Amino acid sequence: MSNKTTEPAIVKSGIKAVAELAGVGIASVSRVLSGQPGSSPQMTQRVMDAARQLGYAPNVLAQSLRRRATHSIGFVGSDINNPLIASIVSGAESVLSVAKYSVLLTNSGGDPGVDAQRIDVLLQRQVDGLIVLPALEDDPATLAALRGAQAPVVLIDRTLPSDIGAHYVLSDHFQGLGDAGRHLLQAGHSRIGLVVGLDVRPTRERIRGVEAAFDSLGLARNLIVHRGRLSPEHGEQAIGELLSGENPPSAVILGGNQLLEGALRAVHRRKLTLGVDLSLVSCDALPLCRLHHPPIATVMRDTALLGRRAAELLLAQLREPGATDPELMPTWFEARASCGPFVGSASTSAASPGAKKRAKQGPSISSK
Amino acid sequence: MSNKTTEPAIVKSGIKAVAELAGVGIASVSRVLSGQPGSSPQMTQRVMDAARQLGYAPNVLAQSLRRRATHSIGFVGSDINNPLIASIVSGAESVLSVAKYSVLLTNSGGDPGVDAQRIDVLLQRQVDGLIVLPALEDDPATLAALRGAQAPVVLIDRTLPSDIGAHYVLSDHFQGLGDAGRHLLQAGHSRIGLVVGLDVRPTRERIRGVEAAFDSLGLARNLIVHRGRLSPEHGEQAIGELLSGENPPSAVILGGNQLLEGALRAVHRRKLTLGVDLSLVSCDALPLCRLHHPPIATVMRDTALLGRRAAELLLAQLREPGATDPELMPTWFEARASCGPFVGSASTSAASPGAKKRAKQGPSISSK
């Protein structure tokens, strides 16, 4: 299709071409362009000129192969359509990109098998590190994949057996749910429904948090825990089941933002007035939840910060490896009309983000 | 921390180790594991066994360098926190991952300069293809970066000069906005406000669409176009300016989902009743927008499909390169209470996703 007689325009790039054009050795080109010391000014000049002239950009693949470092990290999450995950990814990407790291993104759809497979793929791609939010904490395949990792691994809101040697960024759900629970109890509710997902750390901490709320007010633990998927569909179903069961709770806490849409559908369909007929609290916000009528009370956290911290932790490990203590990120309750007017003492309501005080019982970070 | 005296467990991996263990040549190992034909059953067996025994996984970096293909694609978008973008990414990732491609994700924050820089980084990483949603259609740096691409490039909702040789997946905003406009006009509105962002294809098509709505009903083009950033803040500001200007519109169409939150804040603050005091239509949905009170009328589209089609287009180009025609994806208007009760003829309301009929004037896909 083409005879290479008249059009040698972009004949070839590569470090070799630069070396030839500059009339120097390949090694020198590498040195100069890698910013290594020990090159004469004129050498530097010649090489830079030649490189610019050819529009040369190094092949990162070859660099990575040789340097044994790809300057890339892998992210394994359930679903980027969840604003919570998107925010974490975005936070991580922002700090990684300034550190010149690229992000390999994968979605597992919450399937443990896919988690494991994705981790393997990323490791084969020689990522320098991994940020993972696995669906389960005890999936054998996922644990095996992680154990095979030479690269540092940071987990977000999950705790794994210590032999994995991972690093952790955890949310203090205990605190937030405790505050939310106390708020509801002091507002006069005596029975609280809590919808949670699989048995992972956030689930356990949320339950502990609400239980602690009962305890701290000297009340019997009148808590009904509803387990299922953290999906809109299940949110709808959960509200239905909780309200139509015998002795229904007058307040429900949704342990996951994805439940909210379905829960609200159920509430609307039943023509219930939030804050009057039923008090509702969500964990993690959704874009329009403050503009809902009434606004949705929420246990908040800085999700972008989670991602940023995870990335920073990873970069620190890349610099110098070593064991680290889990980092506990704050969570706080923002009371809003969906949980009715507040009638208790003022001290329990909406703690500010600055309120990082450890809960009495302290967070549980041990593996199960 | 560890002396390597007693634990030579994973001494070394690599294809060489497999070859040694199997007692065969390196080339044979490569052949077998790459699934190339021409290996005896026993050879295949020996190699497979050895590989399994060593837990061998090929170094994708080395493969990529040699094969001149990384089986990875780069995604350049503005902000993954926008559910619209997240959905596109997710759609693309889903088809790419089954094709064994990895996704390198970058956020540009809507900054053209960052767009260009990210494109360069991805190309240096030798991605096999690019899916891009640039902030601008005529940013010199972005265009230069794209021109340097050997790999196929798919653009979503942007059109670039034809010398770029890109491929396109476009939304039929003209249709959706036309339907929305007609709905509003037939409901009795005579003056419509339209909030748009920068001068990119969606902006132009949306304006054309609403203008066509006036035209098709034989009405004077009583349209006020408000330009600015597609952010919540500007959504709030835009509503404020539109309503406090002289001769304010009675209906406003928001040309971007990120405007909605701010717009609703403005509406709430002014204690306006949507669908009565003001009719509001959003472009692209937000999680809780149907549960808002009242529900928000929206120009919809299948955003995940956009991502999937872009990925499919890219994969097709990877298989066999060639020019392609832009693909036009449907858009449809869903009337909801935020734009008041419907009073016109039934035919203009909420077209179903199936309604792909071309708008009379046809879509404009030429570069500006």
Added chain:
DNA sequence: TTGAAAGCGGTACCAC
């Protein structure tokens, strides 16, 4: 200071 050469971990051509 500079350059030749030995890899990094595979792939693929080419004889045997």
Added chain:
DNA sequence: GTGGTACCGCTTTCAA
């Protein structure tokens, strides 16, 4: 069928 070997494009001794 199988194995030796020349690369892929770059980094990094090591000797000059």
